[in-house]
Amino acid sequence: MDRYLLVVSTVCFLAALVHTAIELRAGVFRPMRFNFFAVALGFIFQTAFLSVRGHQLGRCPLTNLFEVFIFLAWSVAAIYMLVGPGYRLSLMGAFTAPLVVLLQGFALIAPIDVRHPAKLPANPWLEFHASISLVAYGVFALACIAGVMYLVQERQLKTHQLYSIFYHLPPLTDLFAAITRLLWWGFVLYTLGIVSGFFTGHPLPRVQVVAAIGVWLLYAVILQGRHLRWLAPKRVAALCIIGFSAAVTLLWGITFTAEMNPLP
């Protein structure tokens, strides 16, 4: 039953995606209006799904890969709604929608919604660790999207080929400022997530810890490079994409190994 909520949510994000594609193809794009409302509606259904699932489980719905993907998609949409309008990154909705559709679409199609036979006991530290880490991933996803937007605009400016989308992108320097802020937010949240992982009361797999610290170090290097001006904005934008890809791979690995070796 709760999956229907998710299907409706995915349709909302898909509507934003299709609408943007049609408008960009026709050379007419009006940011804010449709995209923001479609993403907002999708977000409401996502929240409803997570709430229903949470009540069923009696804990934060992060018990399998399916729920992890949905929680990640929810974080991306939530952060977009917080950041997008504030930083006038309205077109970000057009870039956010495909990512959410991809995450939710995969979660709905793939047979990964495997329920645990026994009801898992609530563990506040574990739930805090998992949820804060996923919100951090959501922020990194937004930084990745902003990075893509930066590279698209940079490329058009360099080649002197300006397409319709160019006129809807935020100024290059504003976009870079948004990337920097998102990286800092994500980094702080991710640090909290890693630290709280040590308080869960369970032994942590060594590979997971090393990989998580590896991702943390990658973002630390990006921020340090940005702070000390070693890295040009274009490289920071590209590294945001690489960083998020690494983070998603790690997330997959963590969830996969957790499902293979469930906690006692």
Place this chain on the structure above:
Amino acid sequence: MNLFCIGLSHHTANVATREQFVGSATAESIVREAGCTEALLLTTCNRVEVYAVSHKRISTDEIARCLMRKIDTDPHDYARPFYRYEADKCVQHLFRVASALDSMVVGESEILGQAKKAYESARKSGAAGPCLHRLFQRAFRVAKQVRTHTEIARGAVSAGSVAVDLAQRIFGKLGDCKVLVLGAGETSERTARALVSRGARDLRVSNRSMDRACELAQAVGGRTAPFEEWPTQCREIDILITSTASETPLLTRDKLAPMLRERLDRPLFIIDIAVPRDVDPSVNELEGVYLYDIDSIRSVAEQSLALRRQQVAAAEAIIAEHVTDFANSISQGLHHAARATEHPSLGENSLQASEL
């Protein structure tokens, strides 16, 4: 009731012909001389048009005679370049004009202001009555809708505005940008002025002749910088406008690369409007540098125009919808007017309603 438009524009007449019909007539004089019930005169550098309402048909020659400056010239000589649109065609033409679809530069913004001014002038003089009032109010609405719902006004189409537009795309607000104008030619002055008009405050002018540099700096509210020091300035500035008469490139990749190391996180926008070029094209390959020469600026302007032309069909669709709707409302108005002749009190109400 006849609603018609008679006029000539850059499509049908050259400037020598157009200027023969500008300046002598007013909307009021057209009402008086041609016997219209309502009239409005729209005059711009590209068109002279009369929108009028009359009970009987008024010939194109009569309107041409009203507009003509030389009263001793035979009006038949001039009637040829005039076009005439009646009823729905007139409505459609005005909607196209107000939406800048009929302009020389499609999507330009001046025409709407000019049309509003012409309407205001006719309204004040009493030449424009309820019919033209409704027509023009609707035209302004259509123009606004076209601008909002299509990309007809998107992108800059002149060299100066392209440069400023690109600067805003890179830096956002130009208030904090440092601009160096290298060479004090006419084009760089125009570009500098355009940047100032969009908020640029820190302008430095560097020129071989210090007098000319002072003159330009004063004109644009900037300050001068000795010509020998311009490479040092490149470390600080965000925008460089260059148009010197140098035969060889002043700025090369080798010269600029060390300076960029100190400003890695800030983009540098270079507008090279000199011919031969002042900046080596390979400079554009450097990270964070956006080099636009006169050809690339022209190419951006052409892309904007092409983008605007792509939007014409969407704009025409909006206009067609409004023309049909307006025609329906007019025929309903006429129906009410016919009933009003039988019941005068009803007529007063419908006129008030139409004016609302």
